[in-house]
Amino acid sequence: MLVQNLTTLRKLVLDQVDMSLVSPKSFANLSSSLTYLSVHWCSLRGIFPDTVFRLASLTTLDIGDNPNMFGILPKFNWTSPLESLSLSSTNFSGEIPNSIGNLKNLTVLALRMCKFTGHVPSSLADLKKLQILYIDGNSFKGAVDFEIFTKLDNLRELAISQELNLTNNTLKYPFPKLEMLSLQFCNLTKFPYFLNSLKRLKYLVLSFNRISGEIPMWFWGISHDTLETLDLSSNLLEGGMQLFHWKKLSYIAIEDNSFQGPLPILPLSTVVFYALDNHFIGEIPSLICQFSSLQYLSLSNNTLSGNMPSCFGNITNLRSLDLSSNKLQGPLPRSLVKCVNLSTLVLSHNEFNDIFPHWLEAKQLSYLDLQSNKFHGRINLTAFRLSFPALQFLVISNNNFTGWWPTKIFSNTSLALIDLSNNMFEGPIPLPSPVTFYFAIASNKITGKIPSLICNFTKLEFIDFSNNSLTGSLPLCLTNFSTVLSVLNLRMNYLEGTIPQSFSSRSSLTTLDLSRNRFEGTLPRSLVKCRYMEVLDFSNNQIKDTFPRWLGTLPELKVLILRSNNLKDLLNIPKGAHLFPKLHILDLSNNNFSGPLSANLLMSLGAMVMSKNEQDKSLYMTRYVGGQNTPSKIYENSVTITIKGQEIELVKILNFLTIIDLSHNSFQGHIPGVIGHLHSLIGLNLSHNHLTGSIPPTLGNLTNLEWLDLSSNKLSGAIPRKLGDLAFLEYLNLSKNQLTGRIPPDKQLSTFPNDSFSGNPSLCGPPLPKTCIGDAQSPPLLSSSTFDRRGNESWFKHKTIWLGYASGLVVGFSIAYIAFETGWPKWLMQGVSMLERRVTDWMEKPKGKAIKFHGQ
Known part of the structure; x- marks a missing residue:
């Protein structure tokens, strides 16, 4: 209604305006004189009218980032002066019509992360002015079913086999002006050869495909004078790495492949982003310190060893450094103090042996991850507060830190995530920051009671105080103080008393673990209000009650552990009861249940009746x-x-x-x-x-x-x-x-x-x-x-199965360790273990491929 009478309107921009209550059909009333329409990220819902695509004067249309907006592209008689069309991250579906080739003036086509199906039409090659093409993340048919690319590759192979002299002009390669191309999540299995004809390409993304084998020689020469961004990450590439000779390359991402050998150092001074997470071995060469323009460096998930080069501080523009999941050791180079712009430092899963790096004095550092190393000693808390005023993410778990944290140490910080688990910290529970959503102090030597003040921190989504020496009863507010709390883990302490009965219907709890404590009384009936609950573990307590069949109404409950309590009487389940629809682990052992085994209970376990598929x-x-x-x-x-x-x-x-x-x-x-x-x-x-x-x-x-x-x-x-x-x-x-x-x-x-x-x-x-x-x-x-x-x-004599990090996860129940590396499931043990074969069959993935566990 605002614009329908504006008959001479030329440009309309409503980006990031909440239009969730506006029907997209109203856009059909826009003026025919409109040349520019942008409603990017507006929470639009419903079906977008295709008449807008036919507006006689429209040159720019951006309706991207409206995931609840649906539509299809015009199939016939689609002519338009459109120069820029962006539908990315919408629910547009159907096939990309051949009529798209009629948009001869199109320079930008962004269709990424939609629901398009079928083939990429060959008429796309008629868009001679196209400079930006994003068609990634759709559901096109087949592994390499882009007709335009396949046909060109077939012509080239035919030319080679028949010894014909076909030049690029003869083959009429498409997109002579293309500068930006993204084909990630497109099921590619090889490099499309038409890339060799793109002389102006600046931005190339082929990540998250299935391109395998070694990189062909011709690929190293594409867009020699123009390429600035290259992303080949998350493919199946292997072999060694050649030197990169692109003159302007500043962003390099080739992680999550199977490259091997020593770490390649590129003769480039303009590199800004450098990510090489593969299977490179050896030490980090000091030549890397010559990358004076480097801002983002990721060498994680390799087999790098030795110390960090002492010259690292020479990379003074460094903003993000990720060396996680290697075998690096020794102290951190004190020259890092010169990296005053550092905002992210990830050194997890190595063998660094040093004190806490409060000496960094990184005023912009917001993300610090030191977990699973050999850091030790007390943390200088005064230096900690002064060195990291911008810190939001603190992960120092699985080290040898000692000492204790003052109760209000985090009160004036911006820490959203605090993980102090698996150290030797002592003293009472430190309170989190008012903005903290993740708070873990598990497996330390923390003592005392859980303070009722914890209920003031309403943004907490995760609380893990497990495996400490906490005593006393639970604060009554703990079970209903937050509507966002998802995980409450208090197991392996000395907590006692009754479990609070005040669970709220607004609860978001999915996991409640109170096992291995001294709780008494009955199970709280208000648990039935927790409709998102998946894991309930009250094992090894002193609870006196009967079988809680009322928990069977929880629609998402998957794990129920009531082992080693004082539960008694019959498993009395009515015939035809539809209870526990998703339960797949039921442990009632070491109690005082009596009477017959309930056939009605067994028949109600729907998740156990269904087949594994x-x-x-x-x-x-x-x-x-x-x-x-x-x-x-x-x-x-x-x-x-x-x-x-x-x-x-x-x-x-x-x-x-x-x-x-x-x-x-x-x-x-x-x-x-x-x-x-x-x-x-x-x-x-x-x-x-x-x-x-x-x-x-x-x-x-x-x-x-x-x-x-x-x-x-x-x-x-x-x-x-x-x-x-x-x-x-x-x-x-x-x-x-x-x-x-x-x-x-x-x-x-x-x-x-x-x-x-x-x-x-x-x-x-x-x-x-x-x-x-x-x-x-x-x-x-x-x-x-x-x-x-x-x-x-x-x-099975081991008490704990450590399903580990980075290169290995222990999964088995009968033998061995099933290891996971970057890529798809790769079983390192070849044995008679039936479970190993079952896991492979269950995952329905071919052997020798991989699964990537980000952050682990």
């Missing part, structure tokens, strides 16, 4: 904490569970890990046959109960099962032959029951050790030494799989 495809239960304008932090949920009779701490929870542990209770009666419907179940432990009857043959339907423990019950009858069909079963314990007859002579069952069947006086046959009537005495059957099984048992 229907489950969450993300690998871990990972949460990103932080907002758009603040630093982000990854939080990995962790639990302690019993696997094969051993308590194992999983510091990352695999999303496909599906477990039921009801051991060490007083359950009676038969094992319900409906348990065979839990097809995704990986671990089942019903040991140390009073179960009777036979082992249900339906257990043979649990084809994903890897461990089964039915020991120390009163089970009778024969062992079902169908247990031998469980191809992934690696651990079986049927000992101390009343089983009878011959152990089925199945290759799978016969490979388990004697202990799996001992304590059943009427059981006979291999691998037991007792022979069955009519059998000749024969030695126990041994096989290679028996050897492998025994050889891998030692892994």
Whole structure:
């Protein structure tokens, strides 16, 4: 209504104006005399009218960064004087029409991060004036299905094969004036040869594709006199690196590939951004200090060793330095004090041995990450406050720092993220900054009570006070003081009293871990208000209650650990109840539950009934904490569970890990046959109960099962032959029951050790030494799989599984370590581990590729 009567309006700019209540249809009423329209980042919603594309005088149209705005491009008779068209980060979809080739005056075409499908039309080559082309991040067909590029490459190959002299003019390469090109997330598998014809190119981004092999020789010569930005990161490139001879190159990003060899040093004085995270080895050469113009340097995720060159301070323009995930050691060069513009310093996951670098005096430093090194000693708190007045992100976890922090040390700072975990800090809990959203002091020697003042910090999204020596009761306000608090982890302390009953319906809690404390009383019924809850762990406390079936109404609950409390009575679940729809870890072990196992409970566990292919495809239960304008932090949920009779701490929870542990209770009666419907179940432990009857043959339907423990019950009858069909079963314990007859002579069952069947006086046959009537005495059957099984048992003697950082993550449950490097999943161990093969199959990724865990 504001502009519909402005019939002579030529230019309309409403960028960053909140227009969420304005219908895009109203743009159809704009004046035909309009030449310039920009409604960038305006929260527009709905369908954009295609009549705007046909306005007779329109030369510039920018409607980008409106992700909830939909539309399609005109397919027919589209002629327009358009010179600049930007639809980036909108929901425009369909195919890019051939009619786009009619826009002969177009110099800017930005269609990145939309929903376009089909092919990139060959008519795009008719845009001879095009200078900027961004078409990345769409859903085009195939791996290299850009018709325009494919046809040109095919012509070139034909010319070579037939020894024809076809020049660039003969082939009519497109975009003679192109200066900026972005093709990231385009499924490219090779370098498009038409790049060799672009003589004015300044900006080239080919990152996040699948380009493999070595860089071809012709590529090093493209746009020799003009190229300023080159981004080849996150591909599958390999081999060595040549010297870069581009005269004006200032931004270089080739990280997340498989380049090897010594670190290449480029004969360039104009470099501003330099990122080489691959597999380079050796020391950092001091020649790098000659990059006087360098502002951003990333050498992370390599195998660099030795000390940092003492001349690093010569790079006085340096703003960001990332040397994380290498093998660098020794003290930090004191010459860094000359880098007065430094705003980001990331040295994590190395072997630096130094005191806290308060001597930096970096007045602009906002991001400091020293985690997982050998830094030590007390921190000079006076120097700390004076040296880093702009600090927002402080991560010094996993070092050897000592001393204690005054309670109000952070009160006048701008620290949004504070991670002091895994050191030797002492004293009471220091209070965070008013702007802090991530606060972790886990695994220190912190003592005293949790102060009620913590409830004044309403921006906290993450609190981790676990594994300290905290005492006293919880402040009553702690469970409802914030609407943004997502994670509250207080496990492994000496906290006592009752759990506050005041959880709010506005709660954003996804993880609540109060395990390994001294809490008493009942479970708070107000937990049912926490609709986003995913992980609840109250294990190893003194809670007295019955089974909380009311928690089954939580729609997102995935992990429920109530082990080692004083819970009692029946698992009374109504027939047909639709409870616990996403639960995949249920641990009620070491309680006083009695009565029959509830078939109704088993049938309500929908996430365990579905097949593994229907489950969450993300690998871990990972949460990103932080907002758009603040630093982000990854939080990995962790639990302690019993696997094969051993308590194992999983510091990352695999999303496909599906477990039921009801051991060490007083359950009676038969094992319900409906348990065979839990097809995704990986671990089942019903040991140390009073179960009777036979082992249900339906257990043979649990084809994903890897461990089964039915020991120390009163089970009778024969062992079902169908247990031998469980191809992934690696651990079986049927000992101390009343089983009878011959152990089925199945290759799978016969490979388990004697202990799996001992304590059943009427059981006979291999691998037991007792022979069955009519059998000749024969030695126990041994096989290679028996050897492998025994050889891998030692892994479970470890109390903790460290799913590590950078180049390796320990995932396994039966053997070994599955390591991850930059790229797609690459299994470093080749063995008989069935879980290893299952993980590969579950992820549906080819071997030899990779997964990148950013920040880890």
